[in-house]
Amino acid sequence: MPARKMRGVQKTGVRRAPKAVQRPAARRPAASRPVARRASVPTRRTQPASVRRGASTQRAAARTVKRNAARARAQQIAPKPRPTVRPATRPKQVMASAPKGKPRPQTVRPGKRMAPAPTMRSKGKMPTASRPTRTGRPAVAAAGAAAAAAAGTFLILQSQKANPEIVSDITSLESDLDDLRSSFDFSDVQSEVAELDADINHVLNLLESARDKGYAYQADLEDLAYQAASRWEEVADGVYDKIEQQANFWAGNLNGVDRQVQQLNAGLSSASAATVAKVQREVDRALNDLRQAENAIEAVYEDVQSQVAELTGRLTKIHWALTALDEAAFNLEDKEDLVMAVAARWDKEGKDDPEGVLYLTSQRVVFERKEKIATKKVLFIATEKELVHAVVIDQKLADVNGVKGNNKGVFGHQDFVEVDFADKELKKAAFHLKGQDAEYWVKLIGDAKSGKIEDDRATGSGLSYADLTGEVTQADIMAAQNEVNALQDEMMLKASERELAELENAVRSLERDLAGLRSRGYAVEKALEADIAVLASQWDTIKARSETTIAHQTKILGEQMQSIQAQMAELAGKSGNLAAARPLYVALKSAIASAEAQADAAEDTVLDQYDEYADEVEALDAHLDWVDWMLDAVSTASFQLLATESGVAAVEAVWERPGLEPENGVLFLTDQRLLWEDRVGDFELKVEVAAAQIESVIEETDEESGAETLVVNFAPGSAPVNAGRFALAMPVAEMWVQMVGRARTGDYAADRAIEIDEADLERIRNAPQQCDNCGAAFTAPILRGQTEITCEFCGVVTRI
Numbered sequence: 001m002p003a004r005k006m007r008g009v010q011k012t013g014v015r016r017a018p019k020a021v022q023r024p025a026a027r028r029p030a031a032s033r034p035v036a037r038r039a040s041v042p043t044r045r046t047q048p049a050s051v052r053r054g055a056s057t058q059r060a061a062a063r064t065v066k067r068n069a070a071r072a073r074a075q076q077i078a079p080k081p082r083p084t085v086r087p088a089t090r091p092k093q094v095m096a097s098a099p100k101g102k103p104r105p106q107t108v109r110p111g112k113r114m115a116p117a118p119t120m121r122s123k124g125k126m127p128t129a130s131r132p133t134r135t136g137r138p139a140v141a142a143a144g145a146a147a148a149a150a151a152g153t154f155l156i157l158q159s160q161k162a163n164p165e166i167v168s169d170i171t172s173l174e175s176d177l178d179d180l181r182s183s184f185d186f187s188d189v190q191s192e193v194a195e196l197d198a199d200i201n202h203v204l205n206l207l208e209s210a211r212d213k214g215y216a217y218q219a220d221l222e223d224l225a226y227q228a229a230s231r232w233e234e235v236a237d238g239v240y241d242k243i244e245q246q247a248n249f250w251a252g253n254l255n256g257v258d259r260q261v262q263q264l265n266a267g268l269s270s271a272s273a274a275t276v277a278k279v280q281r282e283v284d285r286a287l288n289d290l291r292q293a294e295n296a297i298e299a300v301y302e303d304v305q306s307q308v309a310e311l312t313g314r315l316t317k318i319h320w321a322l323t324a325l326d327e328a329a330f331n332l333e334d335k336e337d338l339v340m341a342v343a344a345r346w347d348k349e350g351k352d353d354p355e356g357v358l359y360l361t362s363q364r365v366v367f368e369r370k371e372k373i374a375t376k377k378v379l380f381i382a383t384e385k386e387l388v389h390a391v392v393i394d395q396k397l398a399d400v401n402g403v404k405g406n407n408k409g410v411f412g413h414q415d416f417v418e419v420d421f422a423d424k425e426l427k428k429a430a431f432h433l434k435g436q437d438a439e440y441w442v443k444l445i446g447d448a449k450s451g452k453i454e455d456d457r458a459t460g461s462g463l464s465y466a467d468l469t470g471e472v473t474q475a476d477i478m479a480a481q482n483e484v485n486a487l488q489d490e491m492m493l494k495a496s497e498r499e500l501a502e503l504e505n506a507v508r509s510l511e512r513d514l515a516g517l518r519s520r521g522y523a524v525e526k527a528l529e530a531d532i533a534v535l536a537s538q539w540d541t542i543k544a545r546s547e548t549t550i551a552h553q554t555k556i557l558g559e560q561m562q563s564i565q566a567q568m569a570e571l572a573g574k575s576g577n578l579a580a581a582r583p584l585y586v587a588l589k590s591a592i593a594s595a596e597a598q599a600d601a602a603e604d605t606v607l608d609q610y611d612e613y614a615d616e617v618e619a620l621d622a623h624l625d626w627v628d629w630m631l632d633a634v635s636t637a638s639f640q641l642l643a644t645e646s647g648v649a650a651v652e653a654v655w656e657r658p659g660l661e662p663e664n665g666v667l668f669l670t671d672q673r674l675l676w677e678d679r680v681g682d683f684e685l686k687v688e689v690a691a692a693q694i695e696s697v698i699e700e701t702d703e704e705s706g707a708e709t710l711v712v713n714f715a716p717g718s719a720p721v722n723a724g725r726f727a728l729a730m731p732v733a734e735m736w737v738q739m740v741g742r743a744r745t746g747d748y749a750a751d752r753a754i755e756i757d758e759a760d761l762e763r764i765r766n767a768p769q770q771c772d773n774c775g776a777a778f779t780a781p782i783l784r785g786q787t788e789i790t791c792e793f794c795g796v797v798t799r800i
Contacts, residue, residue, distance in 0.1 A: 081738035083732045087730070157173060161269050176284065186247045196308065214338075219458040221311065242296075257279075329391055356369040362454075364396055364397060370389050403418065406438065415441075416433065418431075477585070484568045488561065513621075521631065543610075546610050554602075644784045653710070655687070656726070667728075694715070694743075709726065711726075712724045767782045780792070
């Protein structure tokens, strides 16, 4: 891959470290090293006291722009291909077959790496939350009961043998046993927990997406999302453990009930109602205890479920509104933002009331007609329709005299909002809202007109409308104290210090990691040692400069923090006189907001000292992970590398052949060969071609899915097919085109870190050129490490 220019000391003639095509959000451990990860949720490191909303998002966006610009420049520097998108998983021993008609590999694709809990409050984004669900844990618990269930006897009532006089009792008992049998492993709770895990991820993604699309209001969303995610992080392990404990307990606890059921089965044809009632009581007791156990577990996370449900509902409406705005027939003006939108009908008390969308922005009320109307009818049936899409009401908020809501319909379930416009032609316009509450819209329009809506903007201010106008309570003072306490770490730039320490650990690990790869046989890319040496030599300068900047910034912030602590102490002293505390409270909240903004700026200043350097380290670290993945794949392959042959790269790929089922496997590139191995069932090497016999290689990208395919054209007779199509499981086709090109030209032979013995090279140069048996010329390339040649005409083997 193209390299990126590094700041600091450079050595003449040393190739620079590669650019980061896709910078991983977290450094160690790499995705290719299997480490169980928790959901990305806020931790104390990234938990400021109050919400720094807009500023942090803008800062993250600015960083992204800077990084992308640097990487674009880097593409023009020193193009040597290196995969820097981390492998998603270890090489799979067995890979699922591709479904018929779906040639893409069903493997894990690279996604966002799990970040160390950034949120919109700190590093600019809500957590991506890619927590691996653990829905399989309790399943291993119920060994004895599972064995019985598998045998088809556990808690099974043989009702067909029952005495006809007790059929109704047996039916009731059988139903309860079914419930017990389906619940004792806590699979329902387990599924609910897994769904909650997924819902939290979904909510965080919805929130991040809404902010990315420019939705600026409902500033409390970040707080709610933070509370839900952090609360779940707090209780999740306990919930999973409790499920497993209960599943284990009930697996054994129901053995007694099962014995009674089996005893009942033995005499079911003559059993009395009293006998059945005895078993029924035991089953009822077990079911009751089981339900209590389930309820106890569910009570731990029901508050999280409630918060997530609320967030999901609100964010779904926001995304609907954003989508509607994207399709709208009008554009927002400068400094105008969408507040909300809803499907609505303008109630003009006629049969042709226009249907469309009612929009509220920070400056206007807009109603847009959007519906299909009949243009031709036959016997009252519309045979032709056309879409009417036009703005029919567009009024400034200043021209809204008033608004009120009411409910109509037989049961009062139809929400109407009536807006009184200054426009004489409109006057009072009533809108039938579909799916949203009228009183909610009355408040929204009122707040937008008064300007109070700006208090709900995610702008970064620590002051709310309630702070400025409401009464101060003891709870407010306690919350302010918590904000000041949490602000302490932020003002000391603890997060920057930790990130710098993590970067140092990554730098120190590079040399050790490369040495391990060399010892496993990775012989090419001799410049890697020099690249790492350059990074290592730069580190002391980078570290010293960053630490000096941190010290300088924390000194400035520390002085401001002392002032805030003094204000907090004065406010706490006024807790007995809340009326007198109001001015102090407002001043403190303002100071906290200002301090957070300065802490943001200080973090930016520190980050500038090492950000590009960190990109270089992470890119090289990711490349070493690729090499490690390749070596793992080679070590488990059905073939062996030749003597002095070095692996270069490997990637999961589907071999697509016209008229045949696609096959899953791994595509390998060495410094001498291109190979593809089938990895479904028994491993089988099905493509093996010398690099010199590759005529061309191109990249194809599906425009819709983004999936990449490598198309390799082989010399006639060198491979089972003239052209191989390999659908790659990761976006590395461009790098593979370059790497195959290097292998074809023999460039890797000149780029070896481990020199080849001259005697081995001489042996290949002096190898026989024709068959001693039939005299036919040997046409296939002779590779280093090859010990014999098989004549393609007579089949006689000639030793080299």
